[in-house]
Amino acid sequence: MTYHNYSDIIIDISHENLDKTYQYAIPDEFLSLAVIGAPVIVPFGMGNRTINGYIVGLSNEPKISIEKIKPISSVIEGAPVIESHLIYLAYWIKETFGGTINDALKTVMPVKKAVRIKEQRMIVLIKPVDELRQIYEEQIKKNSKARVRIIEALLNKNILDYDKALQILNIGKPVITWLIENHIIKIESKQIYRNPIDSQSSPQTRVKLNDEQESIVDNVIRDYNEGKLHTYLIHGITGSGKTEVYMDIIAEVISKGKQVIVLIPEIALTYQTVNRFLERFGERISILNSRMSDGERYDQSLRAKKGEIDIMIGPRSALFTPFKDLGLIIVDEEHEGSYKSETTPKYHAVEVAVKRAELTGAFVILGSATPSLESYSKSITGDYKLYTLTKRAKEANPPKVWIVDLKEELRQKNRTIFSRKLKELIEEKLNRREQIMLFINRRGYSGFVSCRSCGHVMRCSHCDISLTSHVNGKLLCHYCGYEERMPSNCPSCGSKYIAAFGTGTQKVEEIVRREFPNARVLRMDTDTTKKKGGHQRILSAFANHKADILIGTQMIVKGHDFPLVSLVGIIAADLSLYAGDFRASERTFQLLSQAAGRAGRDAIPGEVVIQTYHPEHYSIITAAQGDYQEFYEQEMLYRRLMQYPPVAHILVVLVTAKEEDKSDRAVAFAAEALKEYININELSSQVIGPAPAGLAKAKDIYRRLVYIKDEKYDVLVGIKNYLEGYFSYSGRFVGCNLQFDFNPMSTY
Ligand code: ADP
Numbered sequence: 047m048t049y050h051n052y053s054d055i056i057i058d059i060s061h062e063n064l065d066k067t068y069q070y071a072i073p074d075e076f077l078s079l080a081v082i083g084a085p086v087i088v089p090f091g092m093g094n095r096t097i098n099g100y101i102v103g104l105s106n107e108p109k110i111s112i113e114k115i116k117p118i119s120s121v122i123e124g125a126p127v128i129e130s131h132l133i134y135l136a137y138w139i140k141e142t143f144g145g146t147i148n149d150a151l152k153t154v155m156p157v158k159k160a161v162r163i164k165e166q167r168m169i170v171l172i173k174p175v176d177e178l179r180q181i182y183e184e185q186i187k188k189n190s191k192a193r194v195r196i197i198e199a200l201l202n203k204n205i206l207d208y209d210k211a212l213q214i215l216n217i218g219k220p221v222i223t224w225l226i227e228n229h230i231i232k233i234e235s236k237q238i239y240r241n242p243i244d245s246q247s248s249p250q251t252r253v254k255l256n257d258e259q260e261s262i263v264d265n266v267i268r269d270y271n272e273g274k275l276h277t278y279l280i281h282g283i284t285g286s287g288k289t290e291v292y293m294d295i296i297a298e299v300i301s302k303g304k305q306v307i308v309l310i311p312e313i314a315l316t317y318q319t320v321n322r323f324l325e326r327f328g329e330r331i332s333i334l335n336s337r338m339s340d341g342e343r344y345d346q347s348l349r350a351k352k353g354e355i356d357i358m359i360g361p362r363s364a365l366f367t368p369f370k371d372l373g374l375i376i377v378d379e380e381h382e383g384s385y386k387s388e389t390t391p392k393y394h395a396v397e398v399a400v401k402r403a404e405l406t407g408a409f410v411i412l413g414s415a416t417p418s419l420e421s422y423s424k425s426i427t428g429d430y431k432l433y434t435l436t437k438r439a440k441e442a443n444p445p446k447v448w449i450v451d452l453k454e455e456l457r458q459k460n461r462t463i464f465s466r467k468l469k470e471l472i473e474e475k476l477n478r479r480e481q482i483m484l485f486i487n488r489r490g491y492s493g494f495v496s497c498r499s500c501g502h503v504m505r506c507s508h509c510d511i512s513l514t515s516h517v518n519g520k521l522l523c524h525y526c527g528y529e530e531r532m533p534s535n536c537p538s539c540g541s542k543y544i545a546a547f548g549t550g551t552q553k554v555e556e557i558v559r560r561e562f563p564n565a566r567v568l569r570m571d572t573d574t575t576k577k578k579g580g581h582q583r584i585l586s587a588f589a590n591h592k593a594d595i596l597i598g599t600q601m602i603v604k605g606h607d608f609p610l611v612s613l614v615g616i617i618a619a620d621l622s623l624y625a626g627d628f629r630a631s632e633r634t635f636q637l638l639s640q641a642a643g644r645a646g647r648d649a650i651p652g653e654v655v656i657q658t659y660h661p662e663h664y665s666i667i668t669a670a671q672g673d674y675q676e677f678y679e680q681e682m683l684y685r686r687l688m689q690y691p692p693v694a695h696i697l698v699v700l701v702t703a704k705e706e707d708k709s710d711r712a713v714a715f716a717a718e719a720l721k722e723y724i725n726i727n728e729l730s731s732q733v734i735g736p737a738p739a740g741l742a743k744a745k746d747i748y749r750r751l752v753y754i755k756d757e758k759y760d761v762l763v764g765i766k767n768y769l770e771g772y773f774s775y776s777g778r779f780v781g782c783n784l785q786f787d788f789n790p791m792s793t794y
């Protein structure tokens with residue numbers, strides 16, 4: 047073990063002036079204690095008042111003249127280890143993804159805010175259970191969904207946590223008032239019930255795992271008991287029983303006194319999912335979501351720190367729950383783009399999960415029906431251990447999938463948005479009183495241009511990425527800045543049906559209402575779900591067969607079980623195929639697979655119609671066949687050819703400024719500087735650009751880009767560090783902002 051003489055210290059983050067670290071000498075007596083992440087007390091400022099800080103770096107080189115470096119007063123021994131891990135993690139995040147240490151600390155630490163200690167209230171059942179049953183039946187007949195939900199919960203368990211019940215059961219105050227007025231419940235303060243009687247909860251009907259599930263659980267638990275900490279990837283189609291597998295493994299881990307973090311994409315964090323965990327694990331669970339206030343979040347993380355809970359479920363930010371003895375991190379739907387932070391530091395939750403597990407002696411399980419290429423390739427090289435679930439857990443046959451060529455429809459003079467096949471099937475299902483979902487693929491849509499007659503797509507000859515149309519009538523490549531004029535005839539077949547693409551949900555709804563006037567239609571998109579609970583309201587209306595057709599964007603394809611849905615129509619599968627970034631095919635495959643997974647979840651056999659101008663495209667064919675392996679092989683060919691991730695890594699350097707010429711000049715300087723750096727260091731990195739971002743101007747800020755590709759991630763980190771230094775010391779970037787993004791998930 048080698049010790050260092052100097053430490054970089056970040057001063058406690060409740061203070062403001064922290065965008066920098068301060069160097070302190072490490073007295074001999076503290077050499078062995080002074081590790082990264084260790085909390086310290088240091089003299090600070092002119093008066094040398096003592097202040098808390100954390101060590102975030104170590105070195106043997108003084109950065110300023112030695113006389114000016116003060117010594118650390120003390121390293122705090124026995125301070126909570128968890129904090130150090132998170133500090134270290136913050137430091138690692140900053141190094142690996144860019145941004146300041148302060149940005150990184152803000153990411154890992156819950157917002158410190160004085161929160162009112164709320165009195166904890168409980169809902170206590172006071173009506174005899176048989177009377178409650180009667181009320182329950184009445185409310186079902188009256189179709190009072192919210193009342194039914196809470197009565198159901200009360201039948202299971204006679205005491206409920208007030209806040210949690212309101213939140214999880216999604217019920218409002220009026221329902222509570224009604225319950226009180228009808229002498230069904232009373233509200234009591236928690237103190238009276240120090241021991242909420244958990245054992246009273248109804249016996250759960252636990253499913254019996256099938257052989258595939260059981261073998262995964264056995265293997266993972268065996269590894270764990272032998273002290274082997276792997277990262278596992280569970281590749282299992284939707285409904286194959288991944289969640290059941292997670293829950294059995296979680297039970298084992300918490301039985302050892304350890305804690306578990308379960309990451310679920312916000313959009314899939316539904317009542318049903320959370321409820322399954324609650325039913326299994328009871329009160330020692332907490333949930334984070336984006337609708338919570340800072341105070342509420344802080345509360346939850348405090349509970350975790352105090353050891354009041356064992357399991358934290360939530361989106362990306364739940365990753366930083368300050369558990370004392372973390373045993374396992376699960377990342378469900380690990381391929382989801384939302385696991386990548388959109389603000390600096392632009393970290394990826396999967397990578398951070400693996401790092402945090404490594405730091406704390408925990409292990410990681412990633413799960414997906416359509417694993418990201420990054421994760422799947424790691425499971426092939428052996429970095430991750432791969433397990434596969436091949437069957438749907440409940441008896442259900444895979445849906446029948448039709449691929450419809452929209453070019454052929456045009457040839458047959460069908461200019462509507464519905465192919466003849468889709469129209470025929472919609473009518474058939476409506477007649478049988480079954481349900482239909484129509485999916486409009488808008489994700490990543492940014493105006494690619496294609497020919498309706500032959501399907502030709504305008505692409506950049508330098509990047510093999512689709513060009514996007516801009517208002518000035520030009521076609522632009524987001525990667526290299528190449529531009530050309532919008533052609534008036536298709537360069538491939540000469541037809542005049544060449545245009546930018548786009549169909550909105552609203553427009554589809556209009557057409558559906560016109561074509562099928564007797565159908566009851568619901569639409570779910572950002573417009574109709576703006577109001578609180580809008581999401582849930584639409585979904586439960588559809589689940590209760592209040593509508594025949596549900597129209598929506600990717601929101602509707604996530605994890606919901608609708609047993610009556612026997613047809614899923616994908617209006618234009620191509621929209622995400624030409625989104626103008628290298629992940630377009632992968633995203634298309636994921637969306638189509640998920641959408642197809644919505645049909646025929648139960649007894650009724652399902653059918654799926656995929657409408658496309660590119661019936662021959664591998665991401666469409668493989669999604670229709672449910673063949674992930676084949677998709678992976680094909681897509682890796684492309685990634686290899688073009689040196690895109692996971693084969694190589696990409697660093698996006700985004701320069702922004704209020705004045706256009708400033709942004710142009712700054713990005714040109716940055717590109718020059720890094721080309722020089724690459725030359726001097728004899729690196730083989732490729733520089734692409736500079737170019738205007740696809741979104742070249744946002745909120746009056748001009749956005750310019752350079753891309754750098756290299757097979758080695760570390761080389762890109764070096765380039766980032768170099769540019770960061772150059773940026774802060776050179777006078778050429780005044781008034782500009784610099785951001786980094788490694789292996790981007792979205793277009794710029
Ligand atoms: P996934 O997480 O892979 O989508 P789930 O764990 O949600 O799959 O399982 C889908 C459905 O199948 C759930 O209703 C679940 O209760 C049920 N299920 C899972 N495993 C089994 C099993 N072994 N036997 C019966 N039903 C099961």
Ligand code: ZN
Nearest residue numbers: 506509523526
């Ligand atoms: Zn290009």
Ligand code: ZN
Nearest residue numbers: 497500536539
């Ligand atoms: Zn054409």
